Amino acid sequence: MSTKIWVVFANGSLSGYRKRLNQKTQHKSVFNVSRVQSAEQHEVLEFSDSADEQLIIDRVFRAVMEQRLAPGTKLNESVLCKTFGVGRMRVRRALLLLANQGIVDLQSNRGAFVACPDPREANEVFEARMHLEPSLVRQVALEIDAAGVKILKDHIAQEISAQSRTDRTELIRLSGEFHVKIATVTGNTVLHKVMRELVTRTSLIVGLFGSTLHTCCPDDEHEQIFRAIERRDPDASADLIREHLQHIQRSLNLAMPKMDEPDLVSILRGG
Amino acid sequence: MSTKIWVVFANGSLSGYRKRLNQKTQHKSVFNVSRVQSAEQHEVLEFSDSADEQLIIDRVFRAVMEQRLAPGTKLNESVLCKTFGVGRMRVRRALLLLANQGIVDLQSNRGAFVACPDPREANEVFEARMHLEPSLVRQVALEIDAAGVKILKDHIAQEISAQSRTDRTELIRLSGEFHVKIATVTGNTVLHKVMRELVTRTSLIVGLFGSTLHTCCPDDEHEQIFRAIERRDPDASADLIREHLQHIQRSLNLAMPKMDEPDLVSILRGG
């Protein structure tokens, strides 16, 4: 739940609180209040209330990226409540945010479902990534420092390990996360968020339209990209990631219709 | 509020509903139910419940883009409720989504405030735009059709008109929206959403750090970009928009600290 630590400037304001705090010290803690009276600055450290909310989001994110939550799966509110041991409000807020990011589809009075991107949306996501990632990786190749190289190197090692263990789930997750980490090493949180969203939606798409296992983890392309970055070669990096994205996109079978109501009807009628 | 029209396949399922509908026909309407009994496909047309919710979001978006909502402004829940004539839930959901898009800062137990991006975040937003927009505008220059050209041409006309009328608010809004419209003409909804978010955050940034009026509407750069697009010149388009973004970014005074608590304290202590 919530834990707050008050460190309060001695100009009033705490007085009223301390009384309330002493009344019910269940989930509140005040440390060294007397000592702190002499502190100079009002400061509040808050261990965010929304931690469990973010947990739900992360779990769904991860499950989608690992393709363990199939598109179309219904996300029942009460089930989520029990699973995470939180109230309905938290679950609904998490679902709203997930819907806002295109990961789940929120249908009025029917509930939340893991999104089923259609081919058009799939192409849109890839188009967006094709705009963003070459330029991004170019910058990374130019500016990356030793710490960044290590992050990517470790990641590649993990991928190789998962590949040798034929750990499919882990490999799928790592495969997507590689692209997120490229954004991470720039230190740009805005880019990080955008990439995370696009990559997760890509996972959905690959899960829906990916014909072969090969689709999500094409050979050692990630390693090649890393090597180009490592030797600070922006042009090669950009070219490689462009090809990489094209390979994934081309390996999709976008003609395959998803199991959607209208399609089902037309199929049955045709038979 | 909500209005639904049921058109139901005659295989049951409606029966129970019609009873309820007849009981209270206040905000529900059923048209031609008898005729529809012979229809073949179950279909639900829903006039989204979340329309008013989206309205709140759009209004805040617009107010921020027009810089009429200053960064730091508190967005009181009850005020918003009265303003839009909706319940608290809707307002809170809207605020949550706005926070998720970085437009609003949601502080626990204190409320929602128009975001105050710091210089670091400002640079991140510009960096993200510098990655995205040149590539985007290049594609637009290559693929745009007559309808797209008209959209942009009309927009430029509007900008010129607002400039001649010295309608500052309108000019600020149009100035941001030009970039969104470039994404719009691609027809890519994913890109559109990303651009909309980045541009709105830019408006916040310009409002905070823009030293001069000139910052937000630099000469006729938009018109030049449009002309490059119109003559299908991808290289020139990309170069121009890159310069354009750099001009805006350079005109910012990022050294100027915002009126934030920690800064205020340090200022007072130093004096």
Next chain:
DNA sequence: TTGACATTTATTGTTAACAATGTTTCCGTG
């Protein structure tokens, strides 16, 4: 058995009351 209709159940959407917190005001004392 099937199809129209009614009923029941499960799930989601909304609201309002309550709890917790932040903010302001006020009061007495030195």
Next chain:
DNA sequence: CACGGAAACATTGTTAACAATAAATGTCAA
């Protein structure tokens, strides 16, 4: 008057009950 303290007030966060809807089940007649 400055200051600490306490209460009053305003606002936000949470919960639980209720309303509305969807989905499932049951009934009965042709």
